[in-house]
Amino acid sequence: MVRDIDVKLLTDNIKEMCIEATHYLSPDMCAALKVATETEESPLGKQVLDSLSENLELAGKEMIPICQDTGMAVVFLEIGQDVHFVGGNVMDAVNEGVRRGYVDGYLRKSVVGDPIIRENTKDNTPAILHTEIVPGDKVKITVSPKGFGSENKSRVFMLTPADGIEGVKQAILTAVKDAGPNACPPMVVGVGVGGTFEKCAYMAKKALTRDIDKHSEIPYVAELEKEMLEKINNTGIGPGGLGGRTTALAVNINTYATHIAGLPVAINICCHVNRHAVREI
Amino acid sequence: MSKRIVSVPLSKEDAKSLKVGDYVYLTGTIYSARDAAHKRMIETLDRGEALPIEMEGNVIYYMGPSPAREGRPIGSAGPTTSGRMDPYAPTLLDLGLRGMIGKGKRTKEVKDAVVRNGAVYFAAVGGAGALLSHCIKEAEVVAYPELGPEAIHKLEVVELPAIIVMDSEGNDLYETATKQYQRD
Known part of the structure; x- marks a missing residue:
């Protein structure tokens, strides 16, 4: 049975989700920050983490965005194959939701219409829209406003099969160390391994939307996530990059099949304001 | 320990007295400017024209706010990230800019200009925008309004928390702090 969904439903939800994501972090992120505050050894690092908890509380209570960089709106739509959109164009509906969310929600307009001419579009559109076709007749919407302090430190490495898992580890550490204090640690590190050039970047981005208290279902990948979190925290970069034991809160790795000749690895760095709102319609 | 409150604009003496790792609170007047405003200021100087704001003794906050809700001075x-202002900062420091507030590492050129001019680089806590907004009591756009969040704002701040990450002698907290907590 085909199910009709009016695209207005996308607009209304995305508007609310832009505002929700920029003012409240998900419970897993809040919990991880609390734990870090208790375990951090550096006094200055602890002070930074305390400020971040205080900031989170204030953001929700007074409706001030957690961070002034309310990001470029990255929207994932996982569309059930039995869905039929009616009432307009999906891309237009997504952009309208972002426009209303950013204008009505007092969010910063951080998008320029052309990368070289650089004129602000004044409503934070266009969004970055990723779609996937999945079984069923529902649509899962994920809105993930992405700040660029950390986005700028993200990397893609086209490794070779000979580089193997050690090469992957090295790539992740290189990106994190290079990001250092610029990416507002404690970070969340999204990693994509395999696929093609663009597929691994997409996987890395999507890995950031996975709850940080959930590991990969693939045993060796789950082990790699734990090992890399420890290695990253051993760099000493710490909260705010001012030294300490909490450099990352989580490493989320997604994998996919790849070509016999390649081993693509993408590392999408996110700051401690790892925002995403998720709804199903 | 009592709070160390530092007046801004920053006197030469105060700048010299601030040491790397110090946690201080800034009170007074500062200016916001980020990528696009810096580009414009340098282009203005290249044309031989005057800057829209005075540099001598002033402190620039690398910040572009979110819009203010009704009844509030700022969002x-x-x-x-300060590094993006590195190509422009030495010129402004040579014109008397005495402090910069941002986050992240700077180039050697910036460090040299900091030392040459007896300036200071402060870090504010990245991603604590709601908390920091409470320290800003007044905000007024004084240049480049067409740049939106990237316009230059004159800000009246009270006890804005900042950490000295590079002092006037060029000591850099980002270079030293990490080592203490490194493990093999």
Whole structure:
């Protein structure tokens, strides 16, 4: 049975989700920050983490965005194959939701219409829209406003099969160390391994939307996530990059099949304001 | 320990007295400017024209706020990454800019200009924009309004928390702090 969904439903939800994501972090992120505050050894690092908890509380209570960089709106739509959109164009509906969310929600307009001419579009559109076709007749919407302090430190490495898992580890550490204090640690590190050039970047981005208290279902990948979190925290970069034991809160790795000749690895760095709102319609 | 409150604009003496790792609170007047405003200021100087704001003794906050809700002076107002201003900062420091507030590492050129001019680089806590907005009591756009969040704002701040990450002698906290907590 085909199910009709009016695209207005996308607009209304995305508007609310832009505002929700920029003012409240998900419970897993809040919990991880609390734990870090208790375990951090550096006094200055602890002070930074305390400020971040205080900031989170204030953001929700007074409706001030957690961070002034309310990001470029990255929207994932996982569309059930039995869905039929009616009432307009999906891309237009997504952009309208972002426009209303950013204008009505007092969010910063951080998008320029052309990368070289650089004129602000004044409503934070266009969004970055990723779609996937999945079984069923529902649509899962994920809105993930992405700040660029950390986005700028993200990397893609086209490794070779000979580089193997050690090469992957090295790539992740290189990106994190290079990001250092610029990416507002404690970070969340999204990693994509395999696929093609663009597929691994997409996987890395999507890995950031996975709850940080959930590991990969693939045993060796789950082990790699734990090992890399420890290695990253051993760099000493710490909260705010001012030294300490909490450099990352989580490493989320997604994998996919790849070509016999390649081993693509993408590392999408996110700051401690790892925002995403998720709804199903 | 009592709070160390530092007046801004920053006197030469105060700048010299601030040491790397110090946690201080800034009170007075500062200016916001980030990528696009810096580009414009340098282009203005290249044309031989005057800057829209005075540099001598002043402190620039690398920050582009979110819009203010009714009844508030400003929205979320945390620091942006300073490194993107590195190509422009030495010129402004040579014109008397005495302090910069941002986050992240700087180039050697910036460090040299900091030392040459007896200036200071402060870090504010990145991603604490709601908290930091409470320290900003007044905000007024004084140049480049067409740049939106990237316009230059004159900000009246009270006890804005900042950490000295590079002092006037060029000591750099980002270079030293990490080592203490490194493990093999």
